[in-house]
Amino acid sequence: MSRRSVPLNGLRAFEAAARHLSFAEGADKLYVTPAAISQQIRSLEDFLGHTLFIRGIALSPADKACLPHLQSAFDQIDYAVSSACTVGESRPLTIRASPCVATK
Numbered sequence: 128m129s130r131r132s133v134p135l136n137g138l139r140a141f142e143a144a145a146r147h148l149s150f151a152e153g154a155d156k157l158y159v160t161p162a163a164i165s166q167q168i169r170s171l172e173d174f175l176g177h178t179l180f181i182r183g184i185a186l187s188p189a190d191k192a193c194l195p196h197l198q199s200a201f202d203q204i205d206y207a208v209s210s211a212c213t214v215g216e217s218r219p220l221t222i223r224a225s226p227c228v229a230t231k
Contacts, residue, residue: 137171140164141179141190142197148184 143153144164154161172179179190186194 132174134167134171134174137167137174138197139201140167141171142194142201144168144180144184145186145190145194146198148186150184 139157140153140159140163143156144150145153147153147156150161150164150168154164157164168179177187179187181187
């Protein structure tokens with residue numbers, strides 16, 4: 128599997144629904160509709176070749192084992208993005224120029 132082919136939105140939908148054991152609560156956390164969660168999970172199931180939820184919202188044993196790894200991966204992504212956003216915020220940039228230079 129290449130990185131580009133993995134449906135990341137489907138993984139995010141799966142993680143949210145599995146964490147809350149509810150498509151509706153997972154959808155609320157991601158600010159989407161339960162139908163969107165269902166569609167993303169269906170897409171992920173097609174990609175993986177197996178059903179992720181048993182009888183609606185229960186997780187299979189293999190998927191229960193996968194969930195902590197997904198949660199950790201998303202935590203690392205969140206940390207990486209927040210770290211990148213805070214780089215360079217320690218000091219403001221100050222530029223000084225004489226009035227003659229500043230007008231040009």
